[in-house]
Amino acid sequence: MKDYFPEKTTRRKFLGNTARLCFNIGLSSIFLSCFKTEDSATETATAVEKSANTGSGFEPAYLELHKTGELKKRAEKLWAIMEKCRLCPRKCGVNRLEGKRGFCRAPGSTLVVSSSHPHFGEERPLVGKGGSGTIFLTHCNLRCVFCQNWEISQLGRGVEKNISELAGMMLHLQEIGCHNINFVTPTHYSPHILKAIDTAAETGLRLPIVYNTSGWERLEILRLLDGIVDIYLPDFKYWDSDMSAKYSSNAESYPEMAREAILEMHRQVGVAKPAKDGIMQRGLMIRHLVMPNNTGGSEEIMEWIAENLPKDTYVNIMAQYSPVYKAYDYPKIARRITREEYKRVVKKAKEMGLTNLDVQGYWWLQK
Numbered sequence: 001m002k003d004y005f006p007e008k009t010t011r012r013k014f015l016g017n018t019a020r021l022c023f024n025i026g027l028s029s030i031f032l033s034c035f036k037t038e039d040s041a042t043e044t045a046t047a048v049e050k051s052a053n054t055g056s057g058f059e060p061a062y063l064e065l066h067k068t069g070e071l072k073k074r075a076e077k078l079w080a081i082m083e084k085c086r087l088c089p090r091k092c093g094v095n096r097l098e099g100k101r102g103f104c105r106a107p108g109s110t111l112v113v114s115s116s117h118p119h120f121g122e123e124r125p126l127v128g129k130g131g132s133g134t135i136f137l138t139h140c141n142l143r144c145v146f147c148q149n150w151e152i153s154q155l156g157r158g159v160e161k162n163i164s165e166l167a168g169m170m171l172h173l174q175e176i177g178c179h180n181i182n183f184v185t186p187t188h189y190s191p192h193i194l195k196a197i198d199t200a201a202e203t204g205l206r207l208p209i210v211y212n213t214s215g216w217e218r219l220e221i222l223r224l225l226d227g228i229v230d231i232y233l234p235d236f237k238y239w240d241s242d243m244s245a246k247y248s249s250n251a252e253s254y255p256e257m258a259r260e261a262i263l264e265m266h267r268q269v270g271v272a273k274p275a276k277d278g279i280m281q282r283g284l285m286i287r288h289l290v291m292p293n294n295t296g297g298s299e300e301i302m303e304w305i306a307e308n309l310p311k312d313t314y315v316n317i318m319a320q321y322s323p324v325y326k327a328y329d330y331p332k333i334a335r336r337i338t339r340e341e342y343k344r345v346v347k348k349a350k351e352m353g354l355t356n357l358d359v360q361g362y363w364w365l366q367k
């Protein structure tokens with residue numbers, strides 16, 4: 001306990017230490033509930049600019065577009081798309097602006113946020129000392145049967161917020177020392193996010209924007225994010241469309257669309273390289289969750305990345321698959337992965353020449 005709370009401490013250190021302690025002992029909800037998320041952009045505008053924890057000389061991509069008014073225009077274009085919603089590959093065509101809800105169940109003129117806090121469990125270059133300023137958005141267009149956040153993504157657990165409140169959350173995360181704003185499952189709320197960035201930029205937001213997505217994205221939408229998102233953090237979940245259809249609510253097009261989306265993301269932001277202090281400010285960071293019985297087609301995915309992107313592309317090979325939610329209804333994915341399954345994927349990635357791998361500890365996996 002003594003290590004977490006040294007005698008002389010600043011507010012930022014105190015928050016960071018408290019968060020680490022809560023997450024380590026499994027009491028994250030206590031920590032999260034202490035954070036105010038109600039602030040409007042105007043209420044938190046004071047002194048946030050000087051506290052941006054981004055290292056020297058960093059300027060986020062969106063500032064220029066904010067200054068020229070282009071960011072506002074892009075936000076309006078995305079907003080109009082909600083009239084016959086085709087923000088994601090489901091292309092439901094419902095009028096969200098009139099209150100209709102499509103497959104994702106997301107509302108239109110407002111959005112639903114599950115939580116907003118410094119996250120210390122994301123990739124190390126996003127976390128640093130101040131944490132990744134994570135905003136968990138409610139609802140999802142993919143709805144995987146093994147979703148670990150199913151209460152948020154599928155049951156809709158969260159609180160309805162407006163654009164000003166979302167901007168306020170971003171400024172608050174900057175004020176308390178986070179290194180970035182990390183939008184988790186942003187696809188169905190991209191119009192709200194752009195509007196909020198525009199509002200927050202006006203009142204001092206300077207942190208890089210992380211677009212933390214399933215990877216199932218439409219090119220038309222991604223092109224509207226060009227010059228706004230600093231870090232793309234897509235999953236590459238499946239190689240085989242039968243698997244994506246089976247485990248992610250008939251999303252047959254997932255593999256093909258994820259490949260196209262990842263190439264577009266790379267075109268926009270390039271290879272992810274951390275700054276001198278180790279913090280990531282720009283680039284593409286791919287996540288791949290290794291699933292039991294090679295359900296995701298992990299080796300093919302490593303091969304494709306090596307053959308279509310630079311060899312130093314950041315790839316996080318994730319070992320933490322756990323059969324939750326409806327996974328026990330599907331025998332092939334109703335267990336954790338084995339140590340051998342994980343090692344095989346890492347070996348393949350190395351054989352293919354990938355050099356920037358985030359390989360997690362896997363001592364706890366069964367042999």
Ligand code: SF4
Nearest residue numbers: 085088091092102104
């Ligand atoms: S974002 Fe939601 S409503 Fe819009 S197309 Fe996708 S699933 Fe349908």
